[in-house]
Amino acid sequence: MHDVDLILSGGAALLMDRNFSRVENAALAVSCDRIAAIGSKSDIEQNYRAPRAIHVEDGLLLPGFVNCHTHSAMTCFRGIADDMDLMDWLRNYIFPAEARNLNPHVVYWASLLACAEMIKSGTTTFCDMYIFEDETAQAASEAGMRCLLGEGLFDFPSPSCQTPAEGLAYSRRLIEKWRNHPRIGVLITPHSLYTCSHDLLIEAKALADEYGLMIGIHLLENGMELAGLDLKFDKGAVSYLEEIGYLNERLLAYHAVCLSSQDIRRFAQSGCKVSHNPASNMKLASGVAPVPEMLAAGVCVGLGTDGCASNNTLDMIREMSLASKLHKVHRLDPTVMDAKTMVHMATLGGAKTIGLEDLIGSLEVGKQADIIVIDMKKPHLTPVYNDYSHLVYAASGADVHTVVIAGRPVMENRRLLTIDESDVMSQVRKISKNIWSSLKPVT
Amino acid sequence: MHDVDLILSGGAALLMDRNFSRVENAALAVSCDRIAAIGSKSDIEQNYRAPRAIHVEDGLLLPGFVNCHTHSAMTCFRGIADDMDLMDWLRNYIFPAEARNLNPHVVYWASLLACAEMIKSGTTTFCDMYIFEDETAQAASEAGMRCLLGEGLFDFPSPSCQTPAEGLAYSRRLIEKWRNHPRIGVLITPHSLYTCSHDLLIEAKALADEYGLMIGIHLLENGMELAGLDLKFDKGAVSYLEEIGYLNERLLAYHAVCLSSQDIRRFAQSGCKVSHNPASNMKLASGVAPVPEMLAAGVCVGLGTDGCASNNTLDMIREMSLASKLHKVHRLDPTVMDAKTMVHMATLGGAKTIGLEDLIGSLEVGKQADIIVIDMKKPHLTPVYNDYSHLVYAASGADVHTVVIAGRPVMENRRLLTIDESDVMSQVRKISKNIWSSLKPVT
Numbered sequence: 026m027h028d029v030d031l032i033l034s035g036g037a038a039l040l041m042d043r044n045f046s047r048v049e050n051a052a053l054a055v056s057c058d059r060i061a062a063i064g065s066k067s068d069i070e071q072n073y074r075a076p077r078a079i080h081v082e083d084g085l086l087l088p089g090f091v092n093c094h095t096h097s098a099m100t101c102f103r104g105i106a107d108d109m110d111l112m113d114w115l116r117n118y119i120f121p122a123e124a125r126n127l128n129p130h131v132v133y134w135a136s137l138l139a140c141a142e143m144i145k146s147g148t149t150t151f152c153d154m155y156i157f158e159d160e161t162a163q164a165a166s167e168a169g170m171r172c173l174l175g176e177g178l179f180d181f182p183s184p185s186c187q188t189p190a191e192g193l194a195y196s197r198r199l200i201e202k203w204r205n206h207p208r209i210g211v212l213i214t215p216h217s218l219y220t221c222s223h224d225l226l227i228e229a230k231a232l233a234d235e236y237g238l239m240i241g242i243h244l245l246e247n248g249m250e251l252a253g254l255d256l257k258f259d260k261g262a263v264s265y266l267e268e269i270g271y272l273n274e275r276l277l278a279y280h281a282v283c284l285s286s287q288d289i290r291r292f293a294q295s296g297c298k299v300s301h302n303p304a305s306n307m308k309l310a311s312g313v314a315p316v317p318e319m320l321a322a323g324v325c326v327g328l329g330t331d332g333c334a335s336n337n338t339l340d341m342i343r344e345m346s347l348a349s350k351l352h353k354v355h356r357l358d359p360t361v362m363d364a365k366t367m368v369h370m371a372t373l374g375g376a377k378t379i380g381l382e383d384l385i386g387s388l389e390v391g392k393q394a395d396i397i398v399i400d401m402k403k404p405h406l407t408p409v410y411n412d413y414s415h416l417v418y419a420a421s422g423a424d425v426h427t428v429v430i431a432g433r434p435v436m437e438n439r440r441l442l443t444i445d446e447s448d449v450m451s452q453v454r455k456i457s458k459n460i461w462s463s464l465k466p467v468t
Numbered sequence: 469m470h471d472v473d474l475i476l477s478g479g480a481a482l483l484m485d486r487n488f489s490r491v492e493n494a495a496l497a498v499s500c501d502r503i504a505a506i507g508s509k510s511d512i513e514q515n516y517r518a519p520r521a522i523h524v525e526d527g528l529l530l531p532g533f534v535n536c537h538t539h540s541a542m543t544c545f546r547g548i549a550d551d552m553d554l555m556d557w558l559r560n561y562i563f564p565a566e567a568r569n570l571n572p573h574v575v576y577w578a579s580l581l582a583c584a585e586m587i588k589s590g591t592t593t594f595c596d597m598y599i600f601e602d603e604t605a606q607a608a609s610e611a612g613m614r615c616l617l618g619e620g621l622f623d624f625p626s627p628s629c630q631t632p633a634e635g636l637a638y639s640r641r642l643i644e645k646w647r648n649h650p651r652i653g654v655l656i657t658p659h660s661l662y663t664c665s666h667d668l669l670i671e672a673k674a675l676a677d678e679y680g681l682m683i684g685i686h687l688l689e690n691g692m693e694l695a696g697l698d699l700k701f702d703k704g705a706v707s708y709l710e711e712i713g714y715l716n717e718r719l720l721a722y723h724a725v726c727l728s729s730q731d732i733r734r735f736a737q738s739g740c741k742v743s744h745n746p747a748s749n750m751k752l753a754s755g756v757a758p759v760p761e762m763l764a765a766g767v768c769v770g771l772g773t774d775g776c777a778s779n780n781t782l783d784m785i786r787e788m789s790l791a792s793k794l795h796k797v798h799r800l801d802p803t804v805m806d807a808k809t810m811v812h813m814a815t816l817g818g819a820k821t822i823g824l825e826d827l828i829g830s831l832e833v834g835k836q837a838d839i840i841v842i843d844m845k846k847p848h849l850t851p852v853y854n855d856y857s858h859l860v861y862a863a864s865g866a867d868v869h870t871v872v873i874a875g876r877p878v879m880e881n882r883r884l885l886t887i888d889e890s891d892v893m894s895q896v897r898k899i900s901k902n903i904w905s906s907l908k909p910v911t
Contacts, residue, residue: 100850104857108806141847248800307793308861310802337861338848343786347793350750354794357691359753363551404584405781405865407543407893408900414547418751418780422848423866450850457851 027062030432031055032075034066035084035398039412040388041372045365047412051086055394058207058431063388079437081426084398085412087368088388089149089428090341091375093300094241094279094329096155097139097164098132101456103333105464111247111309118464119334123156125463126456127184132157133164134452139339140168141444146340146422149395149430152277152300152329152379154214154241156185159199162209169435169443171395173379174199175214175241178229180222189225193232200236208431210381211236212277217243218254218262226269233275239380240271244278247311251283263288272297277378279329280305281319282312289315293322298378301370303348304338305331317352317361327378328371340422345371349417364413393431400426470505473875474498475518477509478527478841482855483831484815488808490855494529498837501650501874506831522880524869527841528855530811531831532592532871533784534818536743537684537722537772539598540582540607541575544899546776548907554690554752561907562777566599568906569899570627575600576607577895582782583611584887589783589865592838592873595720595743595772595822597657597684599628602642605652612878612886614838616822617642618657618684621672623665632668636675643679651874653824654679655720660686661697661705669712676718682823683714687721690754694726706731715740720821722772723748724762725755732758736765741821744813746791747781748774760795760804770821771814783865788814792860807856836874843869 031054038051040063052069054062062069066080106118132155143151153161153174165172176199177183178192186192196213203209213233215221221229233240245251245262258265263284266272274296281299284292292299301316319326328348330339345367352362376386384393399406399416403424406415428436435443474497481494483506495512497505505512509523549561575598586594596604596617608615619642620626621635629635639656646652656676658664664672676683688694688705701708706727709715717739724742727735735742744759762769771791773782788810795805819829827836842849842859846867849858871879878886 103851103853103862105853107854107857107861108803110802114802138847138850145847304793307797308802310796310800312800313797333862337857340848340864343789343864346786347790350747350790351794351797353753354750354756357753357755359553359557359751360551402890402893404581404588404889404893405783407581408546408897410546410548410900410904411550414550414780418550419546419776421783421786421864421866423864446847447845450845450847454851457853461853 027073029054029056029061029073029075030077031429031434032069032073032078033086033396033398033429034069034078035081035086036401037412038063038086038388039368041088041369042387042389053086053388053394053396055429055432058393060388060390060392060394062390079427079434081398081400083401084426085401086388087397087399088372088386089395089397089430090147090371091327091379091386092143092148092151092330092339092341093277093327093375093378094302094331095139095151095153095339096332097151097153097161098135098155099332099334100138100142101131101135101453101460103337105334105460111249122460122464123184126460127156129157129160131456133160134449134456136161136164137168137444137449138453140164140170141441141446141449142339143170144168144428144436144441145425145439146342147397147425147428148339148341149397149428150381150385152212152241156183159202162199162203166206166209167443169430169433171208171385171430173210173212173239173381175212178215178225179220180225189228193228196232200238212239212241214241218265219250223269230270239275239277241277241279244281245283246280247282263291267291275380280311280314282306282314284315284319286318289319289322289324292319292324297324299324299326300329300378301326301348302329302331303351304344305335307347307351309335313351313355316348317356325374325377326370327375341371342416342420342422345417364411364417367417368413394429395431396429397425398427399424470516472497472499472504472516472518473520474872474877475512475516475521476529476839476841476872477512478524478529479844480855481506481529481831482811484531484812485830485832496529496831496837496839498872498875501836503831503833503835503837505833522870522877524841524843526844527869528844529831530840530842531815531829532838532840532873533590533814534770534822534829535586535591535594535773535782535784536720536770536818536821537745537774538582538594538596538782539775540594540596540604541578541598542775542777543581543585544574544578544896544903546780548777548903554692565903565907566627569903570599572600572603574899576603577892577899579604579607580611580887580892581896583607583613584884584889584892585782586613587611587871587879587884588868588882589785590840590868590871591782591784592840592871593824593828595655595684599626602645605642605646609649609652610886612873612876614651614828614873616653616655616682616824618655621658621668622663623668632671636671639675643681655682655684657684661708662693666712673713682718682720684720684722687724688726689723690725706734710734718823723754723757725749725757727758727762729761732762732765732767735762735767740767742767742769743772743821744769744791745772745774746794747787748778750790750794752778756794756798759791760799768817768820769813770818784814785859785863785865788860807854807860810860811856837872838874839872840868841870842867
């Protein structure tokens with residue numbers, strides 16, 4: 026009999042390992058922050074004992090979802106402006122709202138609200154790029170979440186940094202402060218090729234190389250950006266990225282809607298990663314990223330929600346559903362982006378996309394215990410012929426019952442254990458009143 | 469002081485009337501099955517008293533959603549086959565599964581499961597076409613739902629009827645049996661132009677005319693159907709419908725993905741209605757219906773979920789979200805199908821689509837008391853700048869708190885009051901085992 030810290034059991038478990046293994050009547054033994062054993066409930070209970078056990082009758086066990094691209098603190102702008110042309114939306118709402126309102130207090134509470142929402146919809150790891158990211162790190166740390174985050178770098182002043190040099194210094198402080206945290210990692214995030222100078226991009230890369238970090242960047246999100254970058258760079262954006270040494274396995278491109286076939290081949294050859302964010306791409310009318318083509322070429326693609334000003338949720342289950350349906354209708358082929366592919370993309374595929382596949386993304390002995398349980402006893406999930414189908418085509422984030430991150434239960438039976446849900450909602454409601462007033466002259 | 473039967477109150481109410489009126493701190497007085505008064509909570513409480521009061525703090529009051537196209541009993545096939553070519557899916561899974569399994573017992577329980585799911589996601593009225601519809605009527609009646617339903621008519625035998633004549637006789641019995649029911653209505657539903665002969669279509673119309681009923685029919689769902697009907701009819705499907713007298717305000721076309729500009733003009737001129745079913749059209753890769761064009765031309769368009777074999781949920785909130793995002797990206801225009809338009813389409817627009825706009829679709833004094841309350845105290849619905857935006861872009865069916873149909877509470881705080889949820893799930897689970905076994909030789 027081995028002593029462990031937690032035994033989590035339910036109905037079936039989808040391990041999301043390379044073989045898409047499935048265990049019936051599954052249980053996982055968790056020791057400290059890691060998975061110690063996986064087996065049938067009876068086997069695990071015969072061989073392991075734990076001071077804490079969580080059993081969800083008919084619950085479906087899965088690795089937690091990995092959200093590859095978001096701006097957490099943008100929860101505070103959720104629904105402030107929709108159904109607009111991109112430039113109207115950015116110039117008259119989002120940019121002024123950010124300039125007038127973002128400060129460490131707002132980013133902290135809005136990030137904590139994002140953590141509450143993400144945990145409640147089964148996300149255990151998120152990759153973030155925004156402003157005052159030290160506050161987002163603090164919120165994620167308190168919430169018990171895992172994340173990889175980067176301070177947005179721009180040529181122009183942001184609410185946190187007046188100059189590119191200040192942005193780089195902020196990034197370095199972020200790295201130094203959080204480098205020994207077990208769940209918080211940092212990446213370097215130059216905002217985009219149209220907001221960062223050549224020099225800033227070079228310096229950002231030097232910083233990433235110094236610490237062996239990933240670089241996350243918005244890339245070719247829509248036709249307007251493509252046209253602009255085609256004018257700016259002789260041989261196109263991806264050739265430019267190659268020239269400045271960005272095309273390697275530590276590059277994570279957000280969106281990549283307008284990649285050409287040649288770009289896709291280069292991405293595949295050089296190991297670049299892509300976060301596909303279908304809700305945002307659809308809602309902002311950015312276009313349809315060539316994801317089936319990327320997958321066929323061997324590009325590593327994860328899923329992201331983008332921020333709440335353009336989605337407007339952080340629900341990865343809905344993102345799987347959207348991605349699958351979008352590509353089916355876009356290609357007029359119902360066989361692409363099937364349910365298993367989507368669940369892979371939201372778990373192990375996402376972990377690979379942000380460089381954490383050795384730690385998370387699948388339920389395997391020795392990996393981090395980032396585990397979610399879906400409550401399958403719901404009318405809209407009845408009957409069950411195929412779990413993958415239900416996850417992608419019928420479930421929503423609200424069906425997540427219990428969430429464990431690094432061995433620690435952070436939600437049980439939909440009750441958050443690390444966040445005072447009612448307090449965080451009330452704080453962000455207060456903040457939203459100021460934000461709304463600050464926009465009144467513009468609207 | 470007036471005596472009424474129920475007072476329902478919350479935060480704001482979106483009345484969904486022609487002016488998109490909004491009432492703050494709203495309350496509704498309900499007398500028998502109708503709305504007796506709408507006002508502020510304090511006004512209503514000063515002037516009305518009721519033996520029953522339901523108050524949802526911060527709840528958003530709305531008319532219930534109208535699902536304009538579904539096959540309720542197909543819940544029993546949810547997730548049985550996905551990600552397949554349409555003909556593979558139909559011939560090797562859906563048709564054999566239906567032929568081998570459908571009987572009154574299965575249709576009753578699967579329809580009751582659908583009612584549970586619909587109520588739990590805020591749908592109060594649905595328009596159905598399937599087989600053994602008397603059982604669906606029975607389930608809806610017991611569940612307290614409102615519906616309009618029709619027995620599917622085909623040239624070939626169905627599990628309920630061996631011949632077209634039997635199908636018409638079944639329809640007539642359905643009409644006679646339910647004609648005095650306050651919430652159950654009947655329409656005539658020839659399945660499609662490719663499964664119904666000229667004679668059957670003519671007889672179906674005669675029956676509809678005899679009772680003044682609507683006709684619902686699948687129409688131009690995808691390119692294959694369009695090509696087939698172009699071969700079959702000299703001047704195309706819509707001209708054929710005109711010839712046989714179908715083009716009038718009592719025609720409800722399901723899907724209408726492949727309507728031409730000329731077809732749209734004819735639909736608008738003759739008052740034909742359309743049910744748009746984006747999840748099904750996307751998942752089956754049928755194509756994108758020209759809905760913005762239809763709306764611009766003045767065609768009345770409602771939203772439908774289609775059946776659970778092709779969606780795979782009955783959640784109208786998700787359908788609003790999908791429809792909005794699909795058309796934005798398809799047209800590369802983020803301003804089309806804005807949030808208000810979508811909520812209208814799911815409520816009053818849907819009521820018009822199925823010919824019930826005098827009874828339901830908006831909260832107005834004298835109309836039926838079909839009312840839902842959304843629980844806005846959720847992290848993913850915080851903060852609130854715009855209710856319509858949250859309904860379409862952030863909420864899901866799981867956020868529906870309370871549902872009243874014809875003045876009767878059928879769900880309160882997510883507890884179903886007319887359906888034994890656990891019993892219906894267990895019955896359909898048993899049924900699903902037989903269905904699965906019946907398909908084994910094929911799979």
